[in-house]
Amino acid sequence: MLYDNYSPALNGIALRVVGSPSLAADVLQQTFLKIWNNFDQYDENKASLFTWMARIARNSAIDARRLKSFEHNQKTDSFDTTVHTGETTHIATAGIDVDTLLEGMDIEHRKVLDLVYLQGYSHSQASEHLQIPLGTVKTRIRSSISTLREKVKQDKKLFFGLFLLLLMLVVLAL
Amino acid sequence: MTIDELRESGLLELYVIGDVSAAERQKVEQMVKDHPELMSEIQEIEAALGTFALAHAVLPDPSLKDTILKKISGSEKPKPPSNDKKSGNWGLGLLLASILALGALLWGWMNKSQITELENQLTILQRDCDSIVDAQGNRLAFFDGLFNESDVLALSATPKYPNTTLFLYSNNNTQTNYLQAINLPNITPQQVFQLWSLKGSGAPIPLSTFSGEGGIPQEIDFEGGTDVYAITIEPAGGSQAPNLDELIGTIPVG
Structure with a gap:
């Protein structure tokens, strides 16, 4: 399992x-x-x-x-x-579309998150690779994850709203 | 550092990713201990990164599952996953969800999103619990097999490393060795422990390397016909010839 x-x-x-x-x-x-x-x-x-x-x-x-x-x-x-x-x-x-999930995320921020979380760079390696200050790397990681957090929250609310709408329609039909 | 400074620093995100030093990890864990409200912040970051990882999920080769399960539990066939029953209970699940949703409607519109949130968390926790129980059951079966069917061989430590305590569970029938490191010398990140097979007067045969973390038996190379196994400290990646100055001990076979 x-x-x-x-x-x-x-x-x-x-x-x-x-x-x-x-x-x-x-x-x-x-x-x-x-x-x-x-x-x-x-x-x-x-x-x-x-x-x-x-x-x-x-x-x-x-x-x-x-x-x-x-x-x-x-x-x-x-x-x-x-x-x-x-x-x-x-x-x-998992039925999750990458483009939808990352919609609205700054491309430069996404690049940093991709390097650090998915490609195994340390944040200092990412700083060196992208030639940006260490502080900027941290800021971009934080910002990209904040965007993801909002997206995850919105998706939950949307799902719940649709579910309630469906349920109300079923109740009305009965 | 205040909670807000910690939030703004980006350290929490790096902590969840695992890209922090030991000192930074300690700092975050102490802050979470002192300010438990930070835990919900961490959980939100975990959920976001979990979704990000799922969006980049790639199905592994189907044959890999059997290989891994065999490695983990020897010849014992693991229980089939119990996810199937979920699809059979779809009607019941829908009914329960409907009842829950009706309850939420009566209780008040303002609290709806919190209930959904809690339900999602419950589902995740339930799944984690199931996985943990399943894994622990498999581990128990594994240890039963290991202790009952293997020869338990103790390492004879060299005077240079007298406190080393290590056992080898060797099974000639299944041609497997499991190594249990109770106490090992300290090594640097650029070093590893390496197992060697000695047969008669032949040159030592290089076998697995390991870092020695944890006291739980881990599978290690088996070499048929070995008279004595030896363990040395070598540079990361292992060596082709042993560094006898860093011999930590030998394990006579038979």
């Missing part, structure tokens, strides 16, 4: 960080083994289960990418150690 509920989202994170489906599969495997082995360390007072698992997936993927980069460097000494673009084709599995 844990796997069924969370593997697509965790795989999405791993894939965006490492860029290769086969390596992402290895990362997903490591992630679930770590979840299994460290379940007693999960503290529900500190984070939701998904947040805890997403951190494990993100860190495992970053480690795998570092190792891949390290091995590649040893062989060719020319591997680009910066993170890839992460422009991976995705298959949304």
Whole structure:
């Protein structure tokens, strides 16, 4: 059940960080083994289960990418150690449309959130990569998440409104 | 730092993402302890990022599920997911939702959104609880199998690392090793522990690396015909030849 509920989202994170489906599969495997082995360390007072698992997936993927980069460097000494673009084709599995969700979010802010949350950059790496101050990175992350929060709240209200409308129609029809 | 300063700093968002130093994490957790109202702020950030992650979800290869479950629980076949029953209870669910919604109508328009919010949170918590119970059941079955079917081998620590305590659960039939690290020397982030297989007078065979976190058994490479396993401290990524100056101990087999 844990796997069924969370593997697509965790795989999405791993894939965006490492860029290769086969390596992402290895990362997903490591992630679930770590979840299994460290379940007693999960503290529900500190984070939701998904947040805890997403951190494990993100860190495992970053480690795998570092190792891949390290091995590649040893062989060719020319591997680009910066993170890839992460422009991976995705298959949304939760009925959530990315464009709708991100509607209204400043493109520059979205870029920072994508780098830090989905591609495993630290905020200082993102600052270096985008050549913007560290404070600006933090501000953009906060702003993009605020936009998401509003969007999630609006969607909940819209869903509830539609549900009530439907219910009233049913009651009137009866 | 005040609550508002913390909110404005962007630290809460980075905390949820997991991109904070140990000191920053401690600071946030202390602030949440002192100001429990910050928890709802964190939960909203978690919900937003969870939705963002779901929007970028990618279905993994279907065969991966079996591979992972076999790794986790050995040969034991896990229980099938119990999500199916939800679709069968659709009518009942709709009826209950209708009753709840009617109640909400009577109770007052002003409180409707709060009820929806709570229902959503309840659904998420229920799903988390189900997942936790399921995982714990599988773990119990796993430990039963591990303790009853494996040879338990203790590490003999070297004088340099006398406090090291570690056990290897070795199963010749299933050709699997599980390692339980109770107490390990401190290493830097640029180092790992590495397992080696020694057979007769042959060169040591490099096996898995591990970081040693937690005391729960974790699967590690098995090498048939091993006389002695050894564990050394190596640079991150592991080595092809052991650094004998950093030998932490040996595990005789048989």
